[in-house]
Amino acid sequence: MADTAHWIGRGEALARLGVKSQTLYAYVSRGRIAARPDPDDSRRSLYAAHDIARLSGEAVEAEDSAVYRRTPGGAARGEADVCSSLTAIAGGRLFYRGLDAVQLSETATLEDVARRLWDARATNPFAEVRPRIGAVPGGSIRARLFAALARRAEEDADPKTRSVEDLRLECARVLDEAVDAAVGSGPRLFLHQRLARSWKTPERDAHLIRRALVLSADHEINPAVVATRAAAGGGAAPAAAAFAGLLTMAGSPMMAELTRASDWIVAVRRQAADAARRAHEMGRLVGFNAPEDYPAGDPRAAALLAAADLPADLARAVQEGEAATGRKANFPLALAVIARRLELPRDGAADLFLLGRLTGLLGHALDQATNGSPIRSRLRYVGPEPGAH
Missing domain, CATH: 1.10.580 (Citrate Synthase; domain 1)
Structure with a gap:
C-alpha cells in the first residue's frame, strides 16, 4: 500500500474524529496524533490514519499498526529522529x-x-x-x-x-x-x-x-x-x-x-x-x-x-x-x-x-x-x- 494511504487531510480527520480543529491540534501537540507536512502543499498538514482510527474507536488493520510504529524516513512518532546503538527488538527477541x-x-x-x-x-x-x-x-x-x-x-x-x-x-x-x-x-x-x-x-x-x-x-x-x-x-x-x-x-x-x-x-x-x-x-x-x-x-x-x-x-x-x-x-x-x-x-x-x-x-x-x-x-x-x- 502506498504511504499516502496512511495519511489523511484535516477535513477527513475532523470528520472521522467528530471534533473541532482546536481539539485536533491539541491531540497533535500532546503526541496522540502524528502529523507531517503535506508534500503537495507545505502550508497544510496530513495526519496519521492509524492514530485517528485508534482515537475514534475504529478497527486498526495490522498493516497500519506496523507502518505507524515509525514514520517515513525512520523518524519516531512525534517527528523526533533518534539514532541508538544500544538495543534492538527483532524476531520477537530483545538484543543488547x-x-x-x-x-x-x-x-x-x-x-x-x-x-x-x-x-x-x-x-x-x-x-x-x-x-x-x-x-x-x-x-x-x-x-x-x-x-x-x-x-x-x-x-x-x-x-x-x-x-x-x-x-x-x-x-x-x-x-x-x-x-x-x-x-x-x-x-x-x-x-x-x-x-x-x-x-x-x-x-x-x-x-x-x-x-x-x-x-x-x-x-x-x-x-x-x-x-x-x-x-x-x-x-x-x-x-x-x-x-x-x-x-x-x-x-x-x-x-x-x-x-x-x-x-x-x-x-x-x-x-x-x-x-x-x-x-x-x-x-x-x-x-x-x-x-x-x-x-x-x-x-x-x-x-x-x-x-x-x-x-x-x-x-x-x-x-x-x-x-x-x-x-x-x-x-x-x-x-x-x-x-x-x-x-x-x-x-x-x-x-x-x-x-x-x-x-x-x-x-x-x-x-x-x-x-x-x-x-x-x-x-x-x-x-x-x-x-x-
Whole structure:
C-alpha cells in the first residue's frame, strides 16, 4: 500500500474524529496524533490514519499498526529522529548491542550488562568505583534514588570536556551511588547482591533480582530515552540526562501498569481463579497485554517467570490470568510476581525496574554524548494566530 494511504487531510480527520480543529491540534501537540507536512502543499498538514482510527474507536488493520510504529524516513512518532546503538527488538527477541537479553540474563550481572550497553567491554569502570560516605535523604527508595541523581547532576554540571573513559567511570559511580542511596551502604558486593542483602532475600533467590535488573535495563525507544538523549545532546552530564529520563519513566504508562499489576497480584494470590475471572469480566485485569513487538509473548516475562519456581498461589494467579485473557503475562506482571515471590516491599517491583532501567538510560546519555547524531525534531505551532484577540 502506498504511504499516502496512511495519511489523511484535516477535513477527513475532523470528520472521522467528530471534533473541532482546536481539539485536533491539541491531540497533535500532546503526541496522540502524528502529523507531517503535506508534500503537495507545505502550508497544510496530513495526519496519521492509524492514530485517528485508534482515537475514534475504529478497527486498526495490522498493516497500519506496523507502518505507524515509525514514520517515513525512520523518524519516531512525534517527528523526533533518534539514532541508538544500544538495543534492538527483532524476531520477537530483545538484543543488547547484538546479544540476546534473555540469554544474557541467565548469567550476567547488572554490571556486565552496563559495560555492554556503555560499550566498555575492554575496561571495567566499576573497578575504580569507591563507596561514598554520606546518606541521601528520603523516605522511600524512589525518593532516595532521585535525591542521589539530583546531587550528582549538580556536582557533575561543570561543562568541561571529558574523555569517553571518564564518562564511563562517571556512569559507574552514578549507578553505584544510586544503589547505595536505595538500600544503604555495605559490603562492596555485586549490585544485585547489595539489593538482596538489604531486602533480606535468601542467597538462593538473589539470582531473581539479578535477572530482573538485567531484563529491565533497556527496551525500545520511548519518551524516557528521548528525554535522556535530548538532555545529553544539550550538554547535560550523564547523571542529569539519566535523571531526566528516569523522571519521565516514573510517570509513564508502563509504571502505572506495573503498579496496578502489583496491586492485583497482592489481591488475588489467595483466590486467584475467582479474582482473575471477576477482574477480567470488569475490564480490570492488567498485565496480559504484550507489546506489538512480541506477537508470541514477551520473552523477558517468560524467562523471569520460568526461573522463579513460583509457589502454587502465584503460579495459579498467572495461569488464571492467561486463561481469562487468552494472552501471555507481560513484563510488568512478571516483575510484580517476582516482587511477591521474594516478599519485597510494596513498591519493590517498581524499584527494581527503575534501578535496572537507570543502567540503560546512562548508556543512552553516554551514547548520545560520544556518538550520537543531533536529534532532529520540529515544533509545529498550533495555537491562535499571532495578534489574535
